[in-house]
Every structure is written in structure tokens, then in C-alpha cells.
Amino acid sequence: MSLYLESSKIIARVNYGGLRAAVYSDRSIKSKPEQLYALCVETLKHQEILNEVIEKSQILKVEKKLTHPLALVLLHDFLISKNGIAASDGPLKSSILRNRARLSAEFTRARLKRGFSTKAALLAKSQLPRFPRWVRINNLKANYDLLMNKGVFSEFTPINELSKLYPKRDCLPNKVYVDPYVDDLLAFAPSAPLLKHPLKKTGAIAFQDRASCVPAQLLDPPRDAYIIDATAAPGNKTTHLASLLGPDSKGKIFAFERDYRRAFTLKETVEAAGAENLVEIRPATDFLRSAPWNPSENELNRVTHILLDPSCSGSGIVEREEYRYVPVGEPGAKGTRNSDGASKGANTPPSAAEYEDAKSWRTGAAERDRIFALADFQVRIIEHAMRFPNATRITYSTCSIHAQENERVVMAALNTPVARNRGWVTEPRHLNRMKDWPRRGILEECNGNEQVADSCIRFNPWVDGGIGFFVAVFIRSEQERARLPEAPAIKWDLAEKARQERAATAEGSEEEEWEGIDDSDLPTEPSPRQLHPVPIRYYAIAPLEDTVEPEPLTPTPGRSELGTSPGSGYDPNFSKGPKIRRGGSKPKKKTQREKQREKQQAREKELALIRPMKMRERTVRRGPSGAEEEDDINGSWAEVFEDDLEYVSKRANSIVKRNASVGNLDRIKDVRIPPEDFDKRDFSRLQTGPSDD
Numbered sequence: 001m002s003l004y005l006e007s008s009k010i011i012a013r014v015n016y017g018g019l020r021a022a023v024y025s026d027r028s029i030k031s032k033p034e035q036l037y038a039l040c041v042e043t044l045k046h047q048e049i050l051n052e053v054i055e056k057s058q059i060l061k062v063e064k065k066l067t068h069p070l071a072l073v074l075l076h077d078f079l080i081s082k083n084g085i086a087a088s089d090g091p092l093k094s095s096i097l098r099n100r101a102r103l104s105a106e107f108t109r110a111r112l113k114r115g116f117s118t119k120a121a122l123l124a125k126s127q128l129p130r131f132p133r134w135v136r137i138n139n140l141k142a143n144y145d146l147l148m149n150k151g152v153f154s155e156f157t158p159i160n161e162l163s164k165l166y167p168k169r170d171c172l173p174n175k176v177y178v179d180p181y182v183d184d185l186l187a188f189a190p191s192a193p194l195l196k197h198p199l200k201k202t203g204a205i206a207f208q209d210r211a212s213c214v215p216a217q218l219l220d221p222p223r224d225a226y227i228i229d230a231t232a233a234p235g236n237k238t239t240h241l242a243s244l245l246g247p248d249s250k251g252k253i254f255a256f257e258r259d260y261r262r263a264f265t266l267k268e269t270v271e272a273a274g275a276e277n278l279v280e281i282r283p284a285t286d287f288l289r290s291a292p293w294n295p296s297e298n299e300l301n302r303v304t305h306i307l308l309d310p311s312c313s314g315s316g317i318v319e320r321e322e323y324r325y326v327p328v329g330e331p332g333a334k335g336t337r338n339s340d341g342a343s344k345g346a347n348t349p350p351s352a353a354e355y356e357d358a359k360s361w362r363t364g365a366a367e368r369d370r371i372f373a374l375a376d377f378q379v380r381i382i383e384h385a386m387r388f389p390n391a392t393r394i395t396y397s398t399c400s401i402h403a404q405e406n407e408r409v410v411m412a413a414l415n416t417p418v419a420r421n422r423g424w425v426t427e428p429r430h431l432n433r434m435k436d437w438p439r440r441g442i443l444e445e446c447n448g449n450e451q452v453a454d455s456c457i458r459f460n461p462w463v464d465g466g467i468g469f470f471v472a473v474f475i476r477s478e479q480e481r482a483r484l485p486e487a488p489a490i491k492w493d494l495a496e497k498a499r500q501e502r503a504a505t506a507e508g509s510e511e512e513e514w515e516g517i518d519d520s521d522l523p524t525e526p527s528p529r530q531l532h533p534v535p536i537r538y539y540a541i542a543p544l545e546d547t548v549e550p551e552p553l554t555p556t557p558g559r560s561e562l563g564t565s566p567g568s569g570y571d572p573n574f575s576k577g578p579k580i581r582r583g584g585s586k587p588k589k590k591t592q593r594e595k596q597r598e599k600q601q602a603r604e605k606e607l608a609l610i611r612p613m614k615m616r617e618r619t620v621r622r623g624p625s626g627a628e629e630e631d632d633i634n635g636s637w638a639e640v641f642e643d644d645l646e647y648v649s650k651r652a653n654s655i656v657k658r659n660a661s662v663g664n665l666d667r668i669k670d671v672r673i674p675p676e677d678f679d680k681r682d683f684s685r686l687q688t689g690p691s692d693d
């Protein structure tokens, strides 16, 4: 398919940003993604004037084969791009060239009408960024009083309306907006001369989007708090936390960053902000492996506040250059006006209702699968943070607009055993500093739970000045914390220690851990199942050499006994087969022979399903004492519902292979599907990871 056909399809499909993800994640695309993305962005940027040309020239009526988005991309290249329409596109090109005189004349007329005497002038204007510039004052090097009251920003006059700073006709480059929700946060018009401001060079101010400042603000740590920023690079929120602690704080921020290279960027950001004394960077360190219950980590044990801003789809990031496609026939395409007289078109914010209807965000299948995988990880990271013995406050944020990564993750996290056992809830709206903020969580995505939906905060990029964002605050009371001061069982502790020692000697597996998720591993559609209140079987994922026959495990009451130590939970009477509990009416009496045949058939079916798990090579490692250690895989287990056995065993097998291939066996502790997802028949959040307490 040609560049033009592909780009016309993309712009028509993607609404409200997310163009980059759509282009780069669509595997069916043949054109060069960078060329495609540039064409989409530039076309949408100029769609208002191009729409006028389309309308006045009546090209869609003359050339019946042209669709509106296709006409837009072709006209962009014909009228605006300096290279013209790509030569290879014969019929498409001809459809434009046949009408060349009329199109050029209409374009010139439209350009002059807008006051641009040349095409260059039109292009220069269109390069201006679209949103206000947000500036956060860094308390480690300056303060609000100094900048706002003592004259450093004296050329800017404070205003109360953020909308005046959008680059429209009445945009005010010499005004400043003081944000009422985040301390020390200011907004300026995009054209305000701040990029090379000396304050930026000294680190006294930082450019940070408004929504991205909310997590640290809502974490609201006391001056001497011990804090974790679990996923820290490039360090915007870490340095914001440091600024909130202030220069005299005796607190500490542990900044985890799994990616080694990104940890360097984090270090630079921390140094530029003058926050070295407050921040302890943990480079190339996976937060999911942090173990505050280890005696060697007793500083982590003091952590009370945790900021989680994990990897997400980034679907809320509306690139500064991205515009929204307005199909022909919508009011915006014809240049109609809002009631306030402003032109309603590609640069017009969607209404709040339009925006909050997250289901209207259209994504391709590959992107959807990626989002499911991300959601897995996001729940795990919250769950892990909730295990910190002294934690009382956690913020969870994403720059995603997908409920799958937002409300649904919050709901899943609240439903984990660790949240329930330790008394974690979302902070009620009335207690929240942003209780007046209008955009809250999507009720139906919170299973109709108003309290949870109300406690979530959403940002609309067009209205709120920057990116689409989501924040939720989890809290638990002091009483709850006192009730459960200790973390996991001692067995976990020892297993964790052994794992950490192995991790220290393992080579280069960390960086791949998350990014390496392969789409082919992910479910494309839910598999059917009957409802079971509890898992009915556990299966070991056994290494080939050790076991001739795979060893099913019988269910044991406590999860902590499973999966953390090699071989735990094995039923010595396995040869008799695990007992299966079934609901429903009493089965008809069967003869002994029938029973035996059925048993044999069931067994063969199971073996056929489990056998692929045995394909990986056994890896033997030396433990700290030099003794040969049992490979982690021996202790791995899958919690399998009978109806889903086939699907889960395939998935477990692929996880084993993937991890084996990157030499990282430590992650494989369990494979499980949260019970609430069984109820919804949603297999999207199949999880792997350390066993829960």
C-alpha cells in the first residue's frame, strides 16, 4: 500500500493523539514509519487550510475515488511539501494533477485570506508549539517568593485563565498562570522566551508538564520522609520530590531505575537539580526485586511514601506537534465557530464527555496486546509497593488514557490479597488535595464503584494543558500498618536473598526484562471457561532432565508455601492424581473400567499440554556456598484452572523460554490469573512474578 493510502488510513483511525504509537506499532505498515509519521503530523497540522481548498475546489466531487483523508495527505504534499507528490503514485498523483490549476488557485486564495503573503510565512507560523509551557520552581535552588514576588519574572503579569496561554489569536506571551493545584508551578505561553532562560541553566526552574507534577504533589511527603521513586528515569518526579522535601530535609529518596542507560540520565537530572544529597540512585535495579524485609535493606524498611510512575503505553502523550483529524462534514472541517467565536476545528479540544469516553480511543490489535501486557506489570508493581512494611501512601500514575492501564489497574490492585490483607484503599476524594478537580475516574471501569472512580484523577491534554494523564493515591491507616508490621514469611526472605545473589552474578538480563515481552506471547482473545471460585490444580513447570513425567502439584492452602522454595507443595501421592473439585449436579455412576479409561485419557491430555514446558535446557548455578543450587525453575509453578489449562500451559511455556533465552530465570515464580479476571473471562492480565504473601 502506498505511503498516501497508509497515512490516510492512520489519520482517520487515530483520534486525540497517539499517532506515534499507531504508526510505530502497526506491523502491517510497509512505508518507512518516520516518513509516514511526518506526513500524518504535517497534514493534520495544515488540515484547516487544506479543508478549505478541498471544499472550494470540490475535488471530492470531481475525483470520486478520493476519500477525504486521502485528499488531505495528497494535497499536503502537492501544495505544502517542498518535494511535491511522490513520483511513484501514478493514479493518485494524476487525480491531483488533473485539477492542479484549480487547487493551486484555491490554496493561494486561502493563504492570503489568512494573512500569509508567502508559503514560508504560513509554514513558520505552524511550527509554534500548541500548549502552554509549564515551569516548576526548584526549591533546592530558588523559591516562589524570589521568582514571583521579588522580580525575576517581573515581565510577566499573573492571570487566572489558562486558556489565554494557548497559542490562539488572543494568546498572551507576557502573562503567567500560577497553578492552584501544584505548588510552585507556573504556566507561560509557548512563545514566552524561556527556553534559554538563565534560571533553566542553573536548575532553578524545570520544564515539567502540569499533569506530571501531580503524583509527587499528591504523594505529599512530610519534610523528613523516606520515599521511593520506583521507576525514576529521567528523574522529573524524583527531582520534584526532592524539591518538595526542600534543602533542609533529613529525608531520603531511593530512586530505582531498571535501565542502566536511563539511570545515567536520571543522575544528570538529579545533579542539575542539586538533589544529590537527598537522592540515592539505584541504577540497573528492578524495583520488583527490592526486599525491605531483608536485614541488609533496613533503610528501605523506613520508607513510608512510594511513587509509582511505571512504563505505560504513553497514549496520553499528545506530541506538541500532533493535531486531531476532523472528518469532513464535522463542524470543525468547515471552519464553523464555537459560541465563544473561536474557530472549531483540528485544534479544538474534545469535550470532556468525548474525552472521557475512553472506549472511543481506537487502537490496533498489536497495541491492544501491548497494553494488556503493560497492565500486568503495572498491577505487579503496585502490589509490590503495597508489601512495604511501613508504607502508608502510594501514588500510581500513567501518561495513558486507556482505562486498561488506569482504572482497571487500580481495581485489580485493590483486589489483590496484599491490598486486602494490609488495608490499602484509594484516598477518598474529600481528603484529596485535588478534590475540586473536575475530571475523575471512569465509573464503569471501576465496576460502578463511585468511591474508587471519584478518587481517581484524569487529565485531558487539550483542556488541562499538556498530556493525557491518570493519577490514583492509595493509602492505608496507621492502625493497619501497626497490625501487619512484618512483611513476608522468612522463607521468602531466604529465597529473595539467594535470588539477589544470583542476580548480582547474572549477566545483562535486566534491560530486556520488560521491553522483551513479545506480542506473540499475549492472548488475542479470551478463552472460554467455567467459573471456579478457587484454582483447582497447581502444575510444576519441570525441567526436562529431572523428571520423566511432569509432576502435578496438589493445591495447598497458603500461597507462600508454593513456588518460593524448590519442590514445595509437591504431593508425594501424585501417581494417584490430584483430586478435582467440581460444582454442579452429581455425576452419573460409572463402571470401574470407564473410570479408569477416563482417567487415562485425562492424564494423556494433561501430559500433552505440559510436555512443551519441558523443552528448555536446564541451567545449573552455583549458590553462595559454592554448592550446586537447584535451578529456580524447579520451584516454579503455574496456578491453573482446569478449563484454561491449555492456554495457561502455552503461556507458561513461552515465559519459560523467553526468560531462559535472556538468562533470567529469577522471575519465573508463578503464573497466575487474578480471580476477578476469571469472573470477567478476561485473560489479559495473566501474571508472572514472585509469589504473594
Ligand SMILES: C[S@@+](CC[C@H](N)C(=O)[O-])C[C@H]1O[C@@H](n2cnc3c(N)ncnc32)[C@H](O)[C@@H]1O
Pocket (backbone or CB within 6 Å): 212, 230, 231, 232, 233, 234, 235, 236, 237, 238, 256, 257, 258, 259, 262, 285, 286, 287, 288, 309, 310, 311, 312, 514
Ligand atoms: C514512565 S518512565 C518514568 C518517568 C519518571 N517517573 C519521570 O517522571 O521522569 C518509567 C521508567 O521506569 C523504568 N522501569 C520500568 N520497570 C522498572 C522496574 N521494574 N524497576 C525499576 N525501573 C523500572 C523504565 O526503564 C523507565 O525509565
